[in-house]
Amino acid sequence: MNRIKIIFSLLLLLSASSCKEFLDVKPLESISDTETITDQNSALTALRGVYSALASGDYYGTSFQSIGYLTGDNIQWTGSQSQVQEFINKKVNADNSTIASVWVAIYRTINRANNVLAKVPAVTDPTLTTALKNQYLGEAYTIRALAYFDLARTFGGVPIITSPTTKPTDNSGIKRSSQADTYAQVLKDLEAAEPLLPTTVDRYRVTQKTVFALKSRYYLYQKDYAKAEDYATRLISDATNYKLLKPYGAFFQSDARGTAESVFEIFYNGTTEVNSHRGQWQPQTNGGTRQWAPNDALVALLNNPAIGGNRSVLVAKDNQNRWYGNLYYRNPASDPSYIFRIAEAYLIRAEARAQQDKLTDALTDLNAVRDRAGLTALTTATTATKDAVLLAVENERRVEFALEPHRWFDIVRTGRAQAVFNLTDANRSVLPIPVQQLLTDKALEQNPGY
Structure with a gap:
């Protein structure tokens, strides 16, 4: 695949x-591509x-x-x-x-x-x-x-x-x-x-x-x-x-979707189509894994009234006093993806x-x-x-x-990748072509530096 x-x-x-x-x-069931x-x-x-x-x-x-x-x-x-x-x-x-x-x-x-x-x-x-x-x-x-x-x-x-x-x-x-x-x-x-x-x-x-x-x-x-x-x-x-x-939270809190804030978003109904984001962000007590979370620098920015303002609603604490991201929170997983x-x-x-x-x-x-x-x-x-x-x-x-x-x-x-991320290798500003693709098609060439 x-x-x-x-x-x-x-x-x-x-x-x-x-x-x-x-x-x-x-x-569609059992229909050939030439007739679809x-x-x-x-x-x-x-x-x-x-x-x-x-x-x-x-x-x-x-x-x-x-x-x-x-x-x-x-x-x-x-x-x-x-x-x-x-x-x-x-x-x-x-x-x-x-x-x-x-x-x-x-x-x-x-x-x-x-x-x-x-x-x-x-x-x-x-x-x-x-x-x-x-x-x-x-x-x-x-x-x-x-x-x-x-x-x-x-x-x-x-x-x-x-x-x-x-x-x-x-x-x-x-x-x-x-x-x-x-x-x-x-x-x-x-x-x-x-x-x-x-x-x-x-x-x-x-x-x-x-x-x-x-x-x-x-x-x-x-x-x-x-x-x-x-x-x-x-x-x-x-x-x-x-x-x-x-x-700020009005475009996503309280199950809001399709608000005047949105130009183009993806709808998920939480049953046949789910947005698996919430599982990655939410803590275990909310049925997630919290495998990625806001780091200390972001938490400080969002909770600084002079920088984050009311955008602090993007983060919350779980029962273990750990910060987690709260843009994707709905259960079942029907949060929009905002394009x-x-x-x-x-x-x-x-x-x-x-x-x-x-x-x-x-x-x-x-x-x-x-x-x-x-x-x-x-x-x-x-x-x-x-x-x-x-x-x-x-x-x-x-x-x-x-x-x-x-x-x-x-x-x-x-x-500004070097100044902000300390990215000294300019080749790393793009990601590598997946190795599976290189093995599948010999016409593909890898990006420099990988």
């Missing part, structure tokens, strides 16, 4: 549920399969997200598996089981998207109207873009595969593209998706607003700050639908504006996030230089997204 070229036909679809019933679907998308119903089922892969435990369910925070400096590992400690130590080996499962899960998502993109255009069912067909294609393009974005920032350049895999030999021998070319594929897919999608707001399903969000993040990574600002503004300007909720919150748009725009020397405007955005957290505003008197504002944004992102998968990628993309 560790091949990136393995068959992932739609007979393997898991049901994925949402409160809007979009993902309420039973698995023949009408409107099977096209929608295939699209649900793309979302199901995105939500899987090895992708946004747990494993991929864990790379983003375990490799940062907020989280400690309390278990005994040395492979997890590799992320904490920033010395991940090519035989690490987490990166192997993440690689397969992301390519599974890509393959399902490719299946939709290849077959939906040929469907002639009159119930699959042009508008619906465009929407399904736009959603598949967007999720494929997100998948390649995540591959690029995690592993560097990867094989770009844009046609469905139907047998093990398909796409064998494709060499890795450069990281720049992989990112170019991300933009190509987002550009293709944007005009196809509805302009409506849906927090569980891709719309044009989701593309705006991913473009703002993409352009920030590419250091195209004017465009990052532009796309973040498109979301922030839609104040009717997107807003920073007060206090993009409006707070990120504010902080993307703050950073982009600071990079363009719009320091007053940058502080306005930064202070909007700080105000929601119950913090006092920063001023040009205390944050007077471009570097000072950028550092303030970096620090704010650390606590705002303390238990979300941003910290490692933020520090790497800004070139």
Whole structure:
């Protein structure tokens, strides 16, 4: 199962549920891949399969997200598996089981998207109207873009595969593209998706607003700050639908989901689809293992009224006086996975504006996030230089997204890994290609330094 070229036909679809019933679907049974998308119903089922892969435990369910925070400096590992400690130590080996499962899960998502993109255009069912067909294609393009974005920032350049895999030999021998070319594929897919999608707001399903969000993040990574600002503004300007909720915990506490804070999140129903995050974070008294937990540095930041403010709700103590993360807490395990919150748009725009020397405007955005957290505003008197504002944004992102998968990628993309993480080997800014993939396909080459 560790091949990136393995068959992932739609007979393997898991049901994925949402409160809007979009993902309420039973698995297909005994249907060949060549016949899976023949009408409107099977096209929608295939699209649900793309979302199901995105939500899987090895992708946004747990494993991929864990790379983003375990490799940062907020989280400690309390278990005994040395492979997890590799992320904490920033010395991940090519035989690490987490990166192997993440690689397969992301390519599974890509393959399902490719299946939709290849077959939906040929469907002639009159119930699959042009508008619906465009929407399904736009959603598949967007999720494929997100998948390649995540591959690029995690592993560097990867094989770009844009046609469905139907047998093990398909796409064998494709060499890795450069990281720049992989990112170019991300933009190509987002550009293709944007005009196809509805302009409506849906927090569980891709719309044009989701593309705006991913473009703002993409352009920030590419250091195209004017465009990052532009796309973040498109979301922030839609104040009717997107807003920073007060206090901070309002977007996730008391079983909240799909709030105005959310641009795109994944719904889990806790039965047929579960988010296994809670088991890793919650202590034994709450039915978890607490195998990863906030470290002392993060606990100090979150509990400092001048830094964490009301974001201290992200952590709590168990009956043994040990701190644990509390973003994922629901039982059964139905916590959303947050792919993009409006707070990120504010902080993307703050950073982009600071990079363009719009320091007053940058502080306005930064202070909007700080105000929601119950913090006092920063001023040009205390944050007077471009570097000072950028550092303030970096620090704010650390606590705002303390238990979300941003910290490692933020520090790497800004070139500050040596200063912040003491990462002296620049090769370690990307993770190794999983050894199973190298053994499966001799066309793949390992990243330098591994």
